Every structure is written in C-alpha cells, then in structure tokens.
Amino acid sequence: MMAWLTTAATWVIPLWLAVLLIFAFRKKVALYESFVQGGSEGLMMVLRMVPHVVGMMVAIAVFRASGALDALVALCAPAFERVGIPAPVWPMGLLRSLTGAGSLAYASDVMHQYGPDALWSRMVATIQGSSDTTLYVLAVYFGAVGIHKTRYALPMGLIADAVGVVASVVVCRLLAVT
Amino acid sequence: MLHIVWFLLIVGGIAYAAVSGNMEQVSAAIFSGAKSGVALCIDLVGVLVFWMGIMRIAEQSGVIEKMAIVFRPLVQKLFPTVPKNDPAIGYIVSNVCANVLGLGNAATPFGLKAMEALQKHNPRPQEATPAMCTLLTLNTAGLTIIPTTMIALRMQAGATEPADIVLPTVLATACSLVIALLCDRWMQRYVLRKKWGNEP
Numbered sequence: 001m002m003a004w005l006t007t008a009a010t011w012v013i014p015l016w017l018a019v020l021l022i023f024a025f026r027k028k029v030a031l032y033e034s035f036v037q038g039g040s041e042g043l044m045m046v047l048r049m050v051p052h053v054v055g056m057m058v059a060i061a062v063f064r065a066s067g068a069l070d071a072l073v074a075l076c077a078p079a080f081e082r083v084g085i086p087a088p089v090w091p092m093g094l095l096r097s098l099t100g101a102g103s104l105a106y107a108s109d110v111m112h113q114y115g116p117d118a119l120w121s122r123m124v125a126t127i128q129g130s131s132d133t134t135l136y137v138l139a140v141y142f143g144a145v146g147i148h149k150t151r152y153a154l155p156m157g158l159i160a161d162a163v164g165v166v167a168s169v170v171v172c173r174l175l176a177v178t
Numbered sequence: 179m180l181h182i183v184w185f186l187l188i189v190g191g192i193a194y195a196a197v198s199g200n201m202e203q204v205s206a207a208i209f210s211g212a213k214s215g216v217a218l219c220i221d222l223v224g225v226l227v228f229w230m231g232i233m234r235i236a237e238q239s240g241v242i243e244k245m246a247i248v249f250r251p252l253v254q255k256l257f258p259t260v261p262k263n264d265p266a267i268g269y270i271v272s273n274v275c276a277n278v279l280g281l282g283n284a285a286t287p288f289g290l291k292a293m294e295a296l297q298k299h300n301p302r303p304q305e306a307t308p309a310m311c312t313l314l315t316l317n318t319a320g321l322t323i324i325p326t327t328m329i330a331l332r333m334q335a336g337a338t339e340p341a342d343i344v345l346p347t348v349l350a351t352a353c354s355l356v357i358a359l360l361c362d363r364w365m366q367r368y369v370l371r372k373k374w375g376n377e378p
Contacts, residue, residue: 013284017232024239031235038234042226045290046219054215059187061211065203066195101214108331116337125332125343129325130350134318138180140222141314142306144290145297149305150180152365156311157318160358164319167353171346 045144052143056135060098069094085169088113088120092127093165097158100133119176126168131161222286229287233269242268256316256359257309259370266295270313277321289317308366315362319355323348 024031063069073091080090088110095103107124114120134157142150195204236242246253246267253260253267260266269292276285296309306314325347332340 020232020236020239020241023241024235027239029235029238034234034238035231037231038237039227039231041234042228042230042287043223045230045294046223046226049222050216050219053219054212055184057215057218058208058211059184059191061207061214062191062195062204063187064191065200065207066191067198067200068191068194071194071198104327104331107328108335111331111335116332116335116340121332121335122343122346125325125328126346126350129322129328129343129347130320131354132318132320135183136218137318138314140286141289141293141310141317142180145293147297147304147306147310148181150314151306151308151311152179152362152369153306153311153314153318154179154183156315156358156362156365159361160315160319160354163357164350164354167350168346171349171353175346 048146049140049143052139053136056139060102060135064099064102069098083166085165086120086123089123089127089165089169092124093162096127096131096165097134097161100136103128103133119172122176123169123172126172127165130168131164134158134161225283226287226290229284230291233287233291237265244268245271257312259307259309259366260296261299264295264299266292266309269295273313274316274321277317278323285317289313308369312359312362312366315358316355319351319358321351321355 021031070091073094076094077087077090080093085093091106092103092110095106107128110124111121116125134154138150138153138157142148142153192201192204195201233242242265243263246263246265249271250262250267253270257267257270260270269288273285273288273292276288292313293310296307296313297303300307300310323344325343328343328347329340332343
C-alpha cells in the first residue's frame with residue numbers, strides 16, 4: 001500500500017505535465033510563448049512576496065534569539081500540562097506555527113534523544129507532519145497578491161495548529177495503548 | 179491581526195533580550211533572519227517560475243476551466259462566494275490535490291494562482307476576502323496523506339517502522355482541518371452578514 005502510494009506520488013506530476021502539454025498542443029496553444037509569459041508573472045510574484053517573507057523571518061528570528069520563545073514555553077507549561085501534553089512536546093506546540101525549519105530541527109532532536117520509536121518522538125513527528133507553518137504560509141500567500149490586512153486568516157491557522165497539537169498527542173496515546 | 183503579531187514578536191523579543199542579556203544574539207538574528215527570508219524566496223523562484231508558466235498553458239488550453247466545471251459542486255460548498263466556473267475553482271482543486279499527495283512544492287504555485295484569481299474579484303485589494311481566508315485555512319491546516327519528510331527523518335533515526343507515522347498524522351490532520359473549517363465557516367457567515375454583502 002505504502003509503496004504503491006509513493007510510486008503514485010512520483011508519477012503523478014510528470015504524467016500530469018505530459019498529458020497537459022499534449023492536450024494544449026492539440027488545442028494549438030502557443031506553448032513556449034505562454035510558458036514564458038506565465039513564468040515572468042511567477043517571477044513578479046516572488047518579488048512581491050520577498051518583503052513579506054523577510055519581515056516575518058526577521059521577527060521570528062529575533063523572538064527566538066532573545067530567549068523570549070523559551071520563556072513563553074515555560075509560561076505556557078501549566079496550561080500544556082493541564083491538557084495532558086508531555087514536557088518534551090511543549091516547545092513543539094509553539095515552534096510549529098512560527099518556523100518550519102525550527103520545529104523540524106526540534107523534532108529531530110527529540111527523536112535522537114529518546115529514540116525514534118518512543119512515544120514522545122511519535123508525538124512530535126505527528127505534529128510536524130500534520131500541520132504547516134502558519135506564519136510562513138500566510139506571508140507567502142498574502143504577499144504574492146499584495147494583501148496587508150489578513151482579517152481572520154491568522155486565528156484560523158492558529159486554531160488549526162492548536163487542535164493539531166492536541167489531536168496528535170491524543171491519537172499517539174490511543175494508538176500506543178492498542 | 180498579523181501586524182500585531184509582527185509587532186509583538188519584534189518588540190517583545192528586543193524587550194526580553196534587554197532584560198535577559200541576549201542582545202548580541204538578537205542583533206545577529208536581525209541580519210540572519212533577513213538572509214534566511216531571502217533564501218526561502220530564492221528557493222521558491224524556480225518552482226514558481228516553472229509552474230506559473232505551465233499553468234498559463236493550462237489556462238489557455240481550457241483545462242482549468244474544465245476542472246472548475248467538474249469540481250464546482252464540491253468546491254462551491256467550501257467557497258460559496260466564488261462565482262460559477264471561475265478559474266479560481268480549478269486552481270483550488272489542483273492546490274488541494276497536490277497537498278493531499280504530499281507534493282508541497284507543486285501545491286504552492288497552484289495556491290498562489292488561486293489567490294491571484296480570487297484577488298481579481300476583490301473589491302478591496304489590500305484586504306483578504308472570506309474565500310481567501312478559507313483557502314489559507316485549508317493550507318495552514320496542512321492536509322497530508324503521506325508526511326514524506328517525517329518518514330525520511332524517522333528512517334534516518336533508525337525507526338523500526340518509519341511509515342507507521344502515517345495513520346496518526348492523517349487522523350490529527352483530519353481533526354484540525356474539520357475544526358478549522360467549521361470555525362472558518364462560522365467566521366465567514368458572520369463577516370458576510372456583518373459588512374461584506376455578497377462580495378466574493
């Protein structure tokens with residue numbers, strides 16, 4: 001099943017690309033011209049999002065380097081404890097929404113410290129795998145079209161992250177019992 | 179909302195550093211953070227330029243429109259404000275499919291194309307529309323079936339069964355996705371009723 005899924009995942013993009021190009025060729029689309037046109041639009045899009053991503057990255061880097069993130073984790077500890085999240089998983093809960101690279105590094109730390117099959121390691125792996133870096137996704141998506149007022153998109157992303165953390169912990173516990 | 183978080187991260191970080199004596203690291207982080215932000219964007223350049231080019235071909239051949247027609251009933255439920263047969267629907271479907279298959283790199287350009295299409299009907303171009311918020315909710319909740327990075331990391335660390343992380347991941351994603359979409363739906367109704375009229 002797993003092998004089949006992995007093969008499907010490696011085939012789907014090249015196949016989709018070939019089918020699309022054949023279809024467009026038969027429809028007499030000016031292939032290369034359209035490609036270059038669309039591509040230069042993509043370049044503009046990246047340029048538009050640079051300030052958003054840089055701004056977000058600096059803010060997160062400053063917050064982490066100052067030690068404020070660790071202090072925040074310590075501050076949230078009683079709340080985490082109350083909902084039954086074990087101590088090694090705490091930093092993950094906050095890191096995940098802020099930085100993808102940071103949470104990946106932390107997950108890898110936990111795995112090496114406790115062994116990859118330990119319950120804590122499963123929990124951090126599930127948290128890492130089951131959600132995306134909310135602040136980064138927001139910066140990229142809204143940055144690309146030049147939107148500054150994100151309305152309620154951020155709280156929605158954070159709610160998804162919080163639910164994801166609790167659900168990961170609960171699911172891993174339940175699966176470990178059976 | 180985002181501007182408050184941004185403000186708090188920077189000013190809070192600097193204030194905390196002033197108290198805890200980590201100012202040296204913070205001062206270094208300002209530059210390294212800026213650098214890593216640009217590096218992230220540069221990582222995206224190749225993928226975006228290529229896939230935006232391909233997507234233009236897809237658009238002109240009529241494939242995106244066809245996808246929009248086929249999947250309209252499904253997408254309409256989640257994005258009630260998107261007009262019928264709008265190309266945004268085709269891009270949203272592609273974005274969701276790529277995400278589900280664990281092809282994060284391909285998902286981003288589709289998602290950005292969808293944002294661009296949604297932005298065309300945005301009466302206030304500086305502000306996010308409810309449909310955009312729903313799309314962001316879908317993407318930040320991180321709908322995956324195969325968490326490829328985590329499987330690889332577990333394999334490296336010597337796990338007995340690296341892929342058995344798939345089941346908990348899918349269950350956890352499903353939970354966060356359902357809850358987030360319900361909240362989003364609630365917010366959308368509230369916002370649309372309050373002051374947005376029937377704008378997309």
